[in-house]
Amino acid sequence: MDMCTTDAMLVIYGQLAKTINTLRNTKNISAAIVGGANPPPTAFLSYSWESEEHKNWVRALSTRLRNDGINAKLDQWHAVPGDQLPQFMEREIRENDYVLIICTPHYRKKSDDRTGGVGYEGDVMTAEVYLSKNDRKYIPILAKGEWNEASPSWLRGKYGIDLRDGSDFQRGYDDLITTIHGTRAAPPPIGSKPLGKKATPAPYVAPISSPVSVTASSKSLPSDPAEPLKILGVIVDEVTEPNLDGTPGSALYRVPFKLSKKPSSLWSDLFIQTWNRPPRFTSMHRPGIATVTGNKIILDGTTIEEVERYHRDTLVLCVRVANEEEAKVLERRRREAELQKSNIADHKGNVQDVANKLKFD
Numbered sequence: 001m002d003m004c005t006t007d008a009m010l011v012i013y014g015q016l017a018k019t020i021n022t023l024r025n026t027k028n029i030s031a032a033i034v035g036g037a038n039p040p041p042t043a044f045l046s047y048s049w050e051s052e053e054h055k056n057w058v059r060a061l062s063t064r065l066r067n068d069g070i071n072a073k074l075d076q077w078h079a080v081p082g083d084q085l086p087q088f089m090e091r092e093i094r095e096n097d098y099v100l101i102i103c104t105p106h107y108r109k110k111s112d113d114r115t116g117g118v119g120y121e122g123d124v125m126t127a128e129v130y131l132s133k134n135d136r137k138y139i140p141i142l143a144k145g146e147w148n149e150a151s152p153s154w155l156r157g158k159y160g161i162d163l164r165d166g167s168d169f170q171r172g173y174d175d176l177i178t179t180i181h182g183t184r185a186a187p188p189p190i191g192s193k194p195l196g197k198k199a200t201p202a203p204y205v206a207p208i209s210s211p212v213s214v215t216a217s218s219k220s221l222p223s224d225p226a227e228p229l230k231i232l233g234v235i236v237d238e239v240t241e242p243n244l245d246g247t248p249g250s251a252l253y254r255v256p257f258k259l260s261k262k263p264s265s266l267w268s269d270l271f272i273q274t275w276n277r278p279p280r281f282t283s284m285h286r287p288g289i290a291t292v293t294g295n296k297i298i299l300d301g302t303t304i305e306e307v308e309r310y311h312r313d314t315l316v317l318c319v320r321v322a323n324e325e326e327a328k329v330l331e332r333r334r335r336e337a338e339l340q341k342s343n344i345a346d347h348k349g350n351v352q353d354v355a356n357k358l359k360f361d
Helices: 017-024 052-067 085-095 105-113 116-132 169-181 265-276 304-357
Strands: 008-012 029-033 042-046 071-073 098-103 138-142 205-207 231-235 253-259 290-293 296-302
Touching: 042 052, 042 085, 042 116, 052 071, 052 169, 085 116, 098 105, 105 116, 138 169, 231 304, 253 304, 265 290, 265 304, 296 304
Parallel strands: 008 029, 042 071, 042 098, 098 138
Antiparallel strands: 205 231, 231 253, 253 296, 290 296
Protein backbone atom coordinates (compact mmCIF):
# COMPACT_ATOMS: atom_id res chain seq x y z
CA MET A 1 0.00 0.00 0.00
CA ASP A 2 2.98 2.33 0.57
CA MET A 3 3.67 2.02 -3.17
CA CYS A 4 0.41 3.78 -4.14
CA THR A 5 1.12 7.30 -5.35
CA THR A 6 -2.48 8.33 -6.02
CA ASP A 7 -5.79 7.74 -4.38
CA ALA A 8 -7.26 4.31 -5.21
CA MET A 9 -10.58 2.59 -4.70
CA LEU A 10 -10.71 -1.10 -3.84
CA VAL A 11 -14.13 -2.67 -4.44
CA ILE A 12 -14.78 -5.74 -2.30
CA TYR A 13 -17.57 -8.25 -2.80
CA GLY A 14 -18.29 -9.85 0.53
CA GLN A 15 -18.66 -9.23 4.23
CA LEU A 16 -15.02 -9.27 5.39
CA ALA A 17 -15.64 -6.76 8.16
CA LYS A 18 -12.16 -6.87 9.69
CA THR A 19 -10.43 -6.35 6.35
CA ILE A 20 -12.84 -3.58 5.36
CA ASN A 21 -12.35 -1.72 8.62
CA THR A 22 -8.56 -1.98 8.21
CA LEU A 23 -8.79 -0.56 4.69
CA ARG A 24 -11.03 2.28 5.82
CA ASN A 25 -8.33 3.33 8.26
CA THR A 26 -5.57 3.10 5.64
CA LYS A 27 -4.37 6.34 4.08
CA ASN A 28 -5.41 7.13 0.48
CA ILE A 29 -7.75 4.16 0.16
CA SER A 30 -11.57 4.25 0.31
CA ALA A 31 -13.25 0.88 0.65
CA ALA A 32 -16.67 0.26 -0.82
CA ILE A 33 -18.90 -2.72 -0.10
CA VAL A 34 -20.80 -3.69 -3.22
CA GLY A 35 -23.56 -6.26 -3.55
CA GLY A 36 -23.25 -8.03 -0.19
CA ALA A 37 -22.09 -11.63 -0.35
CA ASN A 38 -22.80 -12.00 -4.06
CA PRO A 39 -22.74 -9.62 -7.03
CA PRO A 40 -26.14 -8.68 -8.47
CA PRO A 41 -27.61 -10.75 -11.32
CA THR A 42 -26.79 -9.49 -14.80
CA ALA A 43 -29.09 -9.09 -17.80
CA PHE A 44 -28.22 -8.05 -21.37
CA LEU A 45 -30.97 -6.37 -23.43
CA SER A 46 -31.19 -7.33 -27.10
CA TYR A 47 -33.30 -4.92 -29.17
CA SER A 48 -33.54 -3.16 -32.52
CA TRP A 49 -32.62 0.47 -33.13
CA GLU A 50 -35.86 1.21 -34.92
CA SER A 51 -36.54 4.70 -33.53
CA GLU A 52 -35.32 7.14 -30.89
CA GLU A 53 -38.57 6.59 -29.00
CA HIS A 54 -37.93 2.84 -28.83
CA LYS A 55 -34.29 3.33 -27.79
CA ASN A 56 -35.49 5.62 -24.98
CA TRP A 57 -38.07 3.00 -23.91
CA VAL A 58 -35.38 0.31 -23.70
CA ARG A 59 -33.05 2.65 -21.80
CA ALA A 60 -35.83 3.48 -19.33
CA LEU A 61 -36.52 -0.22 -18.75
CA SER A 62 -32.79 -0.85 -18.21
CA THR A 63 -32.60 2.01 -15.73
CA ARG A 64 -35.55 0.64 -13.78
CA LEU A 65 -33.97 -2.83 -13.68
CA ARG A 66 -30.72 -1.36 -12.33
CA ASN A 67 -32.67 0.54 -9.67
CA ASP A 68 -34.20 -2.80 -8.64
CA GLY A 69 -30.87 -4.51 -8.08
CA ILE A 70 -30.24 -5.99 -11.55
CA ASN A 71 -27.03 -5.15 -13.41
CA ALA A 72 -28.69 -4.40 -16.78
CA LYS A 73 -26.23 -4.25 -19.69
CA LEU A 74 -27.09 -2.00 -22.64
CA ASP A 75 -25.10 -1.11 -25.74
CA GLN A 76 -26.06 2.55 -25.23
CA TRP A 77 -23.97 2.45 -22.03
CA HIS A 78 -21.46 -0.37 -22.44
CA ALA A 79 -20.37 -0.13 -26.10
CA VAL A 80 -18.06 2.77 -26.96
CA PRO A 81 -16.51 4.00 -30.22
CA GLY A 82 -13.71 1.68 -31.27
CA ASP A 83 -15.31 -1.48 -29.86
CA GLN A 84 -15.71 -4.52 -32.07
CA LEU A 85 -19.51 -4.75 -31.98
CA PRO A 86 -19.78 -8.46 -32.96
CA GLN A 87 -17.32 -9.29 -30.17
CA PHE A 88 -19.29 -7.07 -27.75
CA MET A 89 -22.58 -8.82 -28.59
CA GLU A 90 -21.05 -12.31 -28.30
CA ARG A 91 -19.49 -11.50 -24.93
CA GLU A 92 -22.65 -10.00 -23.43
CA ILE A 93 -24.87 -12.86 -24.64
CA ARG A 94 -22.42 -15.46 -23.36
CA GLU A 95 -21.45 -13.93 -20.00
CA ASN A 96 -24.69 -12.42 -18.66
CA ASP A 97 -27.04 -14.42 -16.44
CA TYR A 98 -30.06 -13.47 -18.57
CA VAL A 99 -30.72 -12.09 -22.03
CA LEU A 100 -33.90 -10.01 -22.34
CA ILE A 101 -35.15 -10.05 -25.93
CA ILE A 102 -37.22 -6.93 -26.63
CA CYS A 103 -39.78 -8.15 -29.17
CA THR A 104 -41.35 -5.85 -31.77
CA PRO A 105 -42.49 -6.51 -35.37
CA HIS A 106 -39.30 -4.80 -36.59
CA TYR A 107 -37.14 -6.97 -34.30
CA ARG A 108 -38.86 -10.12 -35.53
CA LYS A 109 -38.22 -9.24 -39.20
CA LYS A 110 -34.54 -8.51 -38.55
CA SER A 111 -34.13 -11.71 -36.54
CA ASP A 112 -35.98 -14.01 -38.94
CA ASP A 113 -34.19 -12.51 -41.96
CA ARG A 114 -30.87 -12.65 -40.06
CA THR A 115 -30.00 -9.05 -41.00
CA GLY A 116 -28.11 -6.38 -39.06
CA GLY A 117 -27.05 -6.61 -35.44
CA VAL A 118 -30.34 -8.24 -34.44
CA GLY A 119 -29.78 -10.99 -37.01
CA TYR A 120 -26.24 -11.58 -35.76
CA GLU A 121 -27.42 -11.72 -32.14
CA GLY A 122 -30.09 -14.21 -33.21
CA ASP A 123 -27.40 -16.48 -34.67
CA VAL A 124 -25.37 -16.26 -31.45
CA MET A 125 -28.38 -16.85 -29.18
CA THR A 126 -29.77 -19.83 -31.08
CA ALA A 127 -26.31 -21.42 -31.06
CA GLU A 128 -26.00 -20.81 -27.31
CA VAL A 129 -29.42 -22.35 -26.66
CA TYR A 130 -28.50 -25.40 -28.75
CA LEU A 131 -25.17 -25.92 -27.02
CA SER A 132 -26.04 -25.01 -23.41
CA LYS A 133 -29.72 -26.11 -23.34
CA ASN A 134 -30.30 -23.14 -20.99
CA ASP A 135 -33.66 -21.99 -22.39
CA ARG A 136 -34.56 -20.01 -19.26
CA LYS A 137 -31.65 -17.63 -19.82
CA TYR A 138 -33.47 -16.05 -22.78
CA ILE A 139 -36.66 -14.18 -21.79
CA PRO A 140 -38.89 -12.63 -24.49
CA ILE A 141 -40.27 -9.17 -23.61
CA LEU A 142 -43.21 -7.90 -25.67
CA ALA A 143 -42.77 -4.15 -26.29
CA LYS A 144 -44.95 -3.57 -29.39
CA GLY A 145 -47.55 -5.41 -31.43
CA GLU A 146 -48.83 -8.90 -30.65
CA TRP A 147 -46.76 -11.98 -29.86
CA ASN A 148 -47.49 -13.63 -33.21
CA GLU A 149 -46.13 -10.61 -35.11
CA ALA A 150 -43.34 -9.52 -32.75
CA SER A 151 -41.71 -12.76 -31.56
CA PRO A 152 -38.95 -14.27 -33.75
CA SER A 153 -39.70 -17.77 -34.97
CA TRP A 154 -37.06 -19.39 -32.76
CA LEU A 155 -38.78 -17.99 -29.66
CA ARG A 156 -42.25 -19.36 -30.45
CA GLY A 157 -43.74 -21.28 -27.54
CA LYS A 158 -41.54 -19.63 -24.88
CA TYR A 159 -43.08 -18.05 -21.80
CA GLY A 160 -42.76 -14.31 -22.41
CA ILE A 161 -43.57 -11.14 -20.48
CA ASP A 162 -45.90 -8.42 -21.76
CA LEU A 163 -44.53 -4.95 -21.00
CA ARG A 164 -46.43 -3.03 -23.67
CA ASP A 165 -47.70 0.44 -22.86
CA GLY A 166 -51.31 0.15 -21.74
CA SER A 167 -50.94 -3.48 -20.60
CA ASP A 168 -50.75 -4.61 -16.99
CA PHE A 169 -47.14 -3.45 -16.90
CA GLN A 170 -46.53 -3.81 -13.17
CA ARG A 171 -47.69 -7.42 -13.08
CA GLY A 172 -45.37 -8.33 -15.93
CA TYR A 173 -42.48 -6.34 -14.49
CA ASP A 174 -42.86 -8.05 -11.09
CA ASP A 175 -42.84 -11.40 -12.90
CA LEU A 176 -39.58 -10.39 -14.62
CA ILE A 177 -37.62 -9.18 -11.59
CA THR A 178 -38.70 -12.08 -9.34
CA THR A 179 -37.49 -14.45 -12.06
CA ILE A 180 -34.11 -12.73 -12.41
CA HIS A 181 -33.62 -12.45 -8.63
CA GLY A 182 -34.77 -16.06 -8.12
CA THR A 183 -37.51 -15.03 -5.69
CA ARG A 184 -40.56 -16.50 -7.44
CA ALA A 185 -43.08 -18.09 -5.11
CA ALA A 186 -42.16 -21.69 -4.29
CA PRO A 187 -44.74 -24.44 -3.74
CA PRO A 188 -45.54 -25.11 -0.07
CA PRO A 189 -44.04 -28.24 1.52
CA ILE A 190 -46.00 -31.48 1.30
CA GLY A 191 -47.32 -32.51 4.69
CA SER A 192 -47.75 -36.01 6.06
CA LYS A 193 -50.90 -38.02 5.51
CA PRO A 194 -53.41 -37.26 8.30
CA LEU A 195 -54.34 -40.20 10.50
CA GLY A 196 -57.48 -40.83 12.51
CA LYS A 197 -59.35 -37.75 11.36
CA LYS A 198 -63.09 -37.84 11.04
CA ALA A 199 -64.54 -37.56 7.58
CA THR A 200 -65.33 -34.00 6.59
CA PRO A 201 -68.04 -32.84 4.21
CA ALA A 202 -67.00 -32.69 0.58
CA PRO A 203 -65.89 -29.16 -0.44
CA TYR A 204 -68.21 -27.08 -2.57
CA VAL A 205 -67.32 -27.23 -6.25
CA ALA A 206 -68.47 -24.30 -8.37
CA PRO A 207 -69.04 -25.44 -11.96
CA ILE A 208 -67.17 -23.54 -14.66
CA SER A 209 -69.59 -21.56 -16.78
CA SER A 210 -70.45 -23.15 -20.13
CA PRO A 211 -68.63 -26.39 -19.30
CA VAL A 212 -67.01 -28.13 -22.23
CA SER A 213 -67.08 -31.92 -22.38
CA VAL A 214 -63.54 -33.01 -23.19
CA THR A 215 -63.30 -36.22 -25.21
CA ALA A 216 -60.54 -38.06 -27.03
CA SER A 217 -60.74 -39.13 -30.64
CA SER A 218 -62.43 -42.54 -30.92
CA LYS A 219 -59.84 -43.62 -33.51
CA SER A 220 -57.03 -43.33 -30.97
CA LEU A 221 -58.76 -45.06 -28.06
CA PRO A 222 -57.88 -48.57 -26.92
CA SER A 223 -60.42 -51.36 -27.35
CA ASP A 224 -61.95 -50.75 -23.92
CA PRO A 225 -61.39 -47.03 -23.24
CA ALA A 226 -62.18 -45.40 -19.92
CA GLU A 227 -64.31 -42.28 -19.88
CA PRO A 228 -62.13 -39.24 -20.72
CA LEU A 229 -61.38 -36.77 -17.96
CA LYS A 230 -62.98 -33.35 -17.71
CA ILE A 231 -62.94 -30.46 -15.26
CA LEU A 232 -66.07 -30.23 -13.11
CA GLY A 233 -65.36 -26.81 -11.61
CA VAL A 234 -63.47 -24.74 -9.03
CA ILE A 235 -63.19 -26.18 -5.49
CA VAL A 236 -64.24 -22.94 -3.84
CA ASP A 237 -63.59 -24.05 -0.23
CA GLU A 238 -59.94 -24.80 -1.04
CA VAL A 239 -59.05 -21.53 -2.81
CA THR A 240 -56.35 -19.93 -0.66
CA GLU A 241 -55.96 -16.25 0.25
CA PRO A 242 -53.25 -13.88 -1.05
CA ASN A 243 -50.57 -12.64 1.36
CA LEU A 244 -50.82 -9.02 0.14
CA ASP A 245 -47.63 -8.14 2.03
CA GLY A 246 -46.30 -5.91 -0.74
CA THR A 247 -43.76 -8.42 -2.06
CA PRO A 248 -43.79 -9.43 -5.75
CA GLY A 249 -46.41 -12.09 -6.37
CA SER A 250 -48.11 -11.64 -2.98
CA ALA A 251 -51.44 -10.94 -4.71
CA LEU A 252 -51.48 -14.46 -6.21
CA TYR A 253 -52.87 -17.61 -4.62
CA ARG A 254 -53.87 -21.26 -5.23
CA VAL A 255 -56.96 -22.19 -7.23
CA PRO A 256 -57.88 -25.92 -7.29
CA PHE A 257 -60.16 -27.59 -9.86
CA LYS A 258 -62.01 -30.87 -9.41
CA LEU A 259 -61.61 -33.52 -12.10
CA SER A 260 -64.28 -36.05 -13.02
CA LYS A 261 -62.02 -38.82 -11.66
CA LYS A 262 -58.49 -39.41 -10.41
CA PRO A 263 -56.13 -39.43 -13.42
CA SER A 264 -53.27 -41.82 -14.04
CA SER A 265 -49.69 -40.71 -13.47
CA LEU A 266 -49.25 -40.78 -17.26
CA TRP A 267 -52.18 -38.38 -17.72
CA SER A 268 -50.86 -36.09 -14.96
CA ASP A 269 -47.43 -35.89 -16.60
CA LEU A 270 -48.97 -35.23 -20.01
CA PHE A 271 -51.21 -32.48 -18.62
CA ILE A 272 -48.35 -30.68 -16.86
CA GLN A 273 -46.12 -30.93 -19.95
CA THR A 274 -48.91 -29.47 -22.07
CA TRP A 275 -49.64 -26.69 -19.55
CA ASN A 276 -45.97 -25.68 -19.53
CA ARG A 277 -45.86 -25.60 -23.35
CA PRO A 278 -49.45 -25.33 -24.59
CA PRO A 279 -50.24 -25.27 -28.33
CA ARG A 280 -52.13 -21.99 -27.77
CA PHE A 281 -51.88 -19.52 -24.90
CA THR A 282 -52.40 -15.88 -23.98
CA SER A 283 -49.76 -13.36 -22.94
CA MET A 284 -50.91 -13.93 -19.33
CA HIS A 285 -50.19 -17.67 -19.40
CA ARG A 286 -48.13 -18.88 -16.43
CA PRO A 287 -46.06 -22.03 -17.06
CA GLY A 288 -44.80 -23.89 -14.02
CA ILE A 289 -47.80 -23.24 -11.73
CA ALA A 290 -49.86 -26.36 -12.51
CA THR A 291 -49.80 -29.57 -10.47
CA VAL A 292 -52.08 -32.61 -10.39
CA THR A 293 -52.81 -34.29 -7.06
CA GLY A 294 -55.53 -36.85 -6.47
CA ASN A 295 -58.52 -35.81 -8.54
CA LYS A 296 -57.51 -32.14 -8.60
CA ILE A 297 -55.65 -29.75 -10.85
CA ILE A 298 -54.06 -26.93 -8.85
CA LEU A 299 -52.85 -23.62 -10.27
CA ASP A 300 -50.54 -22.23 -7.59
CA GLY A 301 -49.75 -18.61 -8.41
CA THR A 302 -52.79 -17.01 -10.07
CA THR A 303 -56.15 -15.40 -9.25
CA ILE A 304 -59.75 -16.40 -9.88
CA GLU A 305 -60.03 -13.39 -12.19
CA GLU A 306 -57.08 -14.65 -14.25
CA VAL A 307 -58.76 -18.05 -14.47
CA GLU A 308 -61.91 -16.43 -15.80
CA ARG A 309 -60.15 -14.18 -18.31
CA TYR A 310 -57.15 -16.23 -19.43
CA HIS A 311 -56.65 -19.72 -17.97
CA ARG A 312 -60.07 -21.34 -18.41
CA ASP A 313 -59.70 -22.00 -22.14
CA THR A 314 -56.08 -23.12 -21.70
CA LEU A 315 -57.14 -25.57 -18.97
CA VAL A 316 -59.78 -27.11 -21.24
CA LEU A 317 -57.29 -27.31 -24.11
CA CYS A 318 -54.62 -28.98 -21.94
CA VAL A 319 -57.13 -31.53 -20.58
CA ARG A 320 -58.20 -32.38 -24.13
CA VAL A 321 -54.59 -32.79 -25.28
CA ALA A 322 -53.73 -34.94 -22.24
CA ASN A 323 -56.77 -37.16 -22.95
CA GLU A 324 -55.82 -37.59 -26.58
CA GLU A 325 -52.12 -38.20 -25.91
CA GLU A 326 -52.88 -40.71 -23.13
CA ALA A 327 -55.21 -42.58 -25.48
CA LYS A 328 -52.46 -42.73 -28.11
CA VAL A 329 -49.92 -44.03 -25.60
CA LEU A 330 -52.34 -46.68 -24.29
CA GLU A 331 -53.20 -47.77 -27.82
CA ARG A 332 -49.52 -48.03 -28.69
CA ARG A 333 -48.86 -50.06 -25.55
CA ARG A 334 -51.79 -52.38 -26.33
CA ARG A 335 -50.48 -53.01 -29.84
CA GLU A 336 -46.95 -53.60 -28.55
CA ALA A 337 -48.30 -56.08 -25.99
CA GLU A 338 -50.30 -57.90 -28.66
CA LEU A 339 -47.24 -58.02 -30.95
CA GLN A 340 -45.07 -59.33 -28.14
CA LYS A 341 -47.69 -61.96 -27.29
CA SER A 342 -47.87 -62.98 -30.96
CA ASN A 343 -44.08 -63.19 -31.23
CA ILE A 344 -43.90 -65.37 -28.13
CA ALA A 345 -46.61 -67.68 -29.51
CA ASP A 346 -44.79 -67.89 -32.85
CA HIS A 347 -41.53 -68.65 -31.08
CA LYS A 348 -43.07 -71.41 -28.96
CA GLY A 349 -44.79 -72.86 -32.01
CA ASN A 350 -41.52 -72.86 -33.93
CA VAL A 351 -39.71 -74.52 -31.03
CA GLN A 352 -42.43 -77.21 -30.83
CA ASP A 353 -42.31 -77.86 -34.59
CA VAL A 354 -38.53 -78.26 -34.63
CA ALA A 355 -38.61 -80.38 -31.45
CA ASN A 356 -41.14 -82.74 -33.06
CA LYS A 357 -38.79 -83.26 -36.00
CA LEU A 358 -35.74 -84.06 -33.93
CA LYS A 359 -34.94 -87.76 -33.54
CA PHE A 360 -32.31 -88.99 -31.11
CA ASP A 361 -32.48 -92.81 -31.67
